[in-house]
Amino acid sequence: MVSGIFAVLLFAIGIYCILATHxxxxxxxxxxxxxxxxxLLVIAAGxxxxxxxxxxxxVITIIVIEVVIMTVxxxxxxxxxxxxGSLDARNIRKLKG
Amino acid sequence: MCASLILIPFISVLVLNLPIRGIKRLAFGLAVFLFLLQMAAVLIPDPAFWKINHSFCANIFNFELGADILSKVVLFCIAMVSSVTLFSAPAFIKNSDEKFNFINILLIAVCGMNAVAMARDIFSLYVFLEIVAVSSFILIAFNRDMPGLEGAFKYIVLSGVATVLMIAGIALLVLIAGSTNFSLVHYMLITQNKSLIAGLAVGLFIVALFIKSGLMPFHGWLPDVYTSAPAPASVLLAGIITKVAGVYALVRIMVSMLGFSVSIQSILLFAGAVSVILGALAALTQSDFKRMLSYSSISQVGYIILGLGSGSVLGIAGAAFHIFNHAAFKSLLFINSAAVESRLGSRDIDKMGGLAKQMPLTSLTSVIGSLSCAGIPPLAGFWSKLMIIIALWLVGFKSYAVIAVIGSVLTLAYFLVLQRKVFFGKPSDEFKDIQEAGFSLSLPAIALAILIVVVGVLSPWLLKGFILGFVPVLGG
Known part of the structure; x- marks a missing residue:
């Protein structure tokens, strides 16, 4: 139960992190x-x-795959x-979406 | 047999990278041979052939693989589009080292897609989806130019979000079923009555795969990625990668694991109908050749989802046939756009005109591709759309059947705009000395056009057996 709550908390932090930064x-x-x-949710479910x-x-497989994705x-x-010359996300808005 | 379709491309990548002098020159021939072998293997109807499981393979893959008719259709499309991509690559990738890298990544992508087509376990499906996704990130950013990198980054972020939703869905399935095997989860979902968590898991899977297949509320990344990728990579992406990683995975999960219910069907039908209409309307207003084809892709994926949403054998068969047709005509049209781009150096269709005289082969094949996409008899696209519309009508979703017909008219409209602006009309002075595209782009285009016509003409004789083949898919 506790790990489930922490999973939701981490989820919220992650979404905030993606939305709040450039x-x-x-x-x-x-x-x-x-x-x-x-x-963490997978562990809690197990x-x-x-x-x-x-x-x-x-979980071990998920960790391996996420490392590969992050490398690319x-x-x-x-x-x-x-x-x-910068890491600003506002530079990559040439495409219309 | 199933395992060898995954192992052989993987081992050949390893062998090609051994430090042996001259082995790199074999890469092209080996890849072509592998793809032809896969197309031939799929056409073998004997079920015993597909059940051969050598003990060596069984030791490596201790998860379940299987190949029913739905998997076989997708396996054939994978080999077809990959070989077409391979033939069109030399026109755009001149450097021999780069060409070798491209073939390696293509083989890894094919390995992953074959595995997705045959996986019978939700977790291994996720693993192989990620293999396909990683190789497509590299393919999009292959030229290391700014649009490619931007498209790749967008795809990475969206695909990351889809991954997160999918793992959350898997966690919920582990919670209620204690397993990740399709048939076990299906059994547990029927027998146990934990409807809230099960409903949440279904919702997570549907949203994740809607993002991956670029359906209408989540389509933002798709035109950017298709437009920014180098020409051979966009043939592969539009023709097969997003279809396998998104659409086929959704069809497989619905059919084999989650099963149909009224609420799921209404979500699928609504998303499909919105994609069909809005994708076609958005395509009408585009002035970039590839961007127009991308919106057309969204619209055609909507048809596949409509066929899935009908939930009947005829609808699923129509969806599978439309996956095949989409692979054929969309890769044909992307090759035509590559041919035009390679000669003109531009993709702006407002500046083009009268190319039918200078590029007769490209013009003819693109007319065949467009008509098949719009569903004109007797080309192959007509039959799959007809199956989907009849399935919707028979199940009782008559308004959705009408929407599908309207979408088909809109498809014809934007392809007429495309044809008139690019190949007919007044020739522009700027592009007077244009010649037909080279051998490497005309040969795949001609082969695909012939395939579309032949499949379309033979369909009335073949369709009955094809549809009946889907009865066991839906039953078990």
């Missing part, structure tokens, strides 16, 4: 916090339903920095 690295940190929150072994296997994402941010 820094590209901070947006990535926000996504990381979101993923940490749901990872504990509650008595499937801790399954939850453990899932930081590579993209480095590329943006090389072009514009």
């Amino acid at each position: 820094n590209l690295i901070r947006v990535l940190i926000g996504i990381e916090i979101l993923i940490k929150g749901v990872t 504990l509650k339903s008595g499937n801790l072994a399954l939850a453990q296997a899932l 994402a930081v590579g993209v941010v480095l590329g943006v920095h090389r072009h514009t």
Whole structure:
């Protein structure tokens, strides 16, 4: 129950972090916090339903995948920095959306 | 057999990167051979062939894989679009090292997509979706230019949010079912009555996959990504990656795991109808060739979701057939846009005109692609749209069937605008000395156009067996 509350808390912090900043690295940190929150949720679900072994296997895989995604994402941010010389998200609004 | 479709591309990437002199030159030929092999393997109807499971493979993959007709349709599309992408790549990627990197990433993406098509477990589905997503981030930013990096960053953020929602859904399923296997979760969802948590999990999965497939409330990233990616990468993205990672995954989860209920169906039908109409209306006003095709893609994904939302065997079969058709005509049209872009150096359709004389092959194939997309008989797109509309009518969603017909008329409207501005009308002086695009762009276009016509003409004879093949998919 406690870990469920912390998961929701981390989720809220992550969303605030993504919405409140213009820094590209901070947006990535926000996504990381979101993923940490749901990872905690997986553990909590495993504990509650008595499937801790399954939850453990899932969490380790999730951690590996998020590292891979963040590596590529930081590579993209480095590329943006090389072009514009800054990490401001307002520089990447050329496309119309 | 299922496992080898994942293992062979993966092992070939490893082998190609061994430090052996001259092995890099084999990459193109090996990739073409693998894709042709996959297309041939899918056409083998013998079910025993698909159940072969060598003990070596079984030891590596101790999760369930399976290939029913829905998976096979997607596997065929993956091989088809990937080979087309491979042929069109040399026109845009000149450097041989870059070409080698492109082929490697393409093979990893194909490996991930094959696995998504055959996964029978929600967690391994998530893992393979991430493999596809990571390789598509790299493909979008392949040229390391500013639009590509911007598109890739947008896709990373949106895909990250979709990932988070999906893991939350998996956590809720672990809570109520204690497992991640499709059939076990399906059984638990039917027998147990914990409706609130189950409903929340279903909602999370639907929103996550709506984001990944670019349906209308969550479509913001899709035109940017398709437009900013380099031409061969946008063929792959529009033709197959978003269809496998978003649309097929949604169809598979609905059909095999969550099952249909009235409220889920009404959400799917509403989102599909909104995408069909608004995507087509947005496409009408675009002046960028690729951006127009991107909005058309949103509109066509709406049709697939409408077919899924009908919840009947005919509707699911129509959705699968439309995934195939979309892979064929959208990659054809993106190759046409690549051909025009490579000759003119511009994608602004307001400046073009009269290219039909200078680029006859591109013009002819794009007419076939557009007509198939608009659903004109006897081309292949007509039959899938007809199946979806009949399925909606038979189940009783008559207003949605009417919306689907209106959407088809709008599709024809924006493709007429496109054709008139690009290929017909007055030739502009600026582009007088344009010639037909090279061999590497015309050959895939001709092959896809022939495929569309042949499948369309043969459909009346093949469709009955195709639809009946979907009865076991929905039953189990």
